[in-house]
Amino acid sequence: xxxxxxxxxxxxxxxxxxxxxxxxxxxxxxxxxxxxxxxxxxxxxxxxxxxxxxxxxxxxxxxxxxxxxxxxxxxxxxxxxxxxxxxxxxxxxxxxxxxxxxxxxxxxxxxxxxxxxxxxxxxxxxxxxxxxxxxxxxxxxxxxxxxxxxxxxxxxxxxxxxxxxxxxxxxxxxxxxxxxxxxxxxxxxxxxxxxxxxxxxxxxxxxxxxxxxxxxxxxxxxxxxxxxxxxxxxxxxxxxxxxxxxxxxxxxxxxxxxxxxxxxxxxxxxxxxxxxxxxxxxxxxxxxxxxxxxxxxxxxxxxxxxxxxxxxxxxxxxxxxxxxxxxxxxxxxxxxx
Numbered sequence: 001x002x003x004x005x006x007x008x009x010x011x012x013x014x015x016x017x018x019x020x021x022x023x024x025x026x027x028x029x030x031x032x033x034x035x036x037x038x039x040x041x042x043x044x045x046x047x048x049x050x051x052x053x054x055x056x057x058x059x060x061x062x063x064x065x066x067x068x069x070x071x072x073x074x075x076x077x078x079x080x081x082x083x084x085x086x087x088x089x090x091x092x093x094x095x096x097x098x099x100x101x102x103x104x105x106x107x108x109x110x111x112x113x114x115x116x117x118x119x120x121x122x123x124x125x126x127x128x129x130x131x132x133x134x135x136x137x138x139x140x141x142x143x144x145x146x147x148x149x150x151x152x153x154x155x156x157x158x159x160x161x162x163x164x165x166x167x168x169x170x171x172x173x174x175x176x177x178x179x180x181x182x183x184x185x186x187x188x189x190x191x192x193x194x195x196x197x198x199x200x201x202x203x204x205x206x207x208x209x210x211x212x213x214x215x216x217x218x219x220x221x222x223x224x225x226x227x228x229x230x231x232x233x234x235x236x237x238x239x240x241x242x243x244x245x246x247x248x249x250x251x252x253x254x255x256x257x258x259x260x261x262x263x264x265x266x267x268x269x270x271x272x273x274x275x276x277x278x279x280x281x282x283x284x285x286x287x288x289x290x291x292x293x294x295x296x297x298x299x300x301x302x303x304x305x306x307x308x309x310x311x312x313x314x315x316x317x318x319x320x321x322x323x324x325x326x327x328x329x330x331x332x333x334x335x336x337x
Contacts, residue, residue: 024185242299
């Protein structure tokens, strides 16, 4: 039997999870009134201002140097660049609360410096200020994603009922809700910008939770059928089963985290911008949520649910025995009469 009794520490894990979710709710609520939203929404889900620079008579390096100098202190949260046969385009995005007057002044400075050496009649470099608003597409994407996740959870619940038992289905459903809640809370606490990729990461949390929950319950089902564990308490068998797959879970989660870090570094180098790391940081939060939930919270909760089901089962058996005994007594009394 394992020395680390996860199932015995359910109260600790409930406290940890409750604190994380409570802090996330508190931070999100404060930021809702003071910082433009419960979450720190990215460009797809929030209004923004952008400065677009189209250059044709200079190199990207020169244009970047001029733009960075003119826009210094205005703190853009997203940057992108592209090249074409005529030159290229640079886009800086800012929050909707950024001062439009300062941005316009920066645009005029950029135009003046980039076109200082351009002759009359030649193509000119052009910098301009734009304002973007939240489109209905973002809200629809979130709605459809929520429906898809709810459908996946419902399918998982039904599948687990047939493959395992009702108690395992409830445990897996609770694990999915818990892990998704931890991910959302961490996103609110860290204030990482949330874009369309957040929907994908939410789906990853639910999908990984389903797969790894099935791994745990497969091992638990196998151990319950093993005569070796016939004399042990059910909580001990669940503890042992969770310990047997904990290494597999840890390796799987760490491998995915390592991949996210590597891709994030490459993205930051390719864009030459630290903000490119934000989606990969969100991916790490999603994997941390799954790792904690599967290795600690899920076995502990499943043990508690299993214990309740066993007590209800024993109570129902005792009730049936009592009824049978009463019927037999009634029959014996009738014979005596």
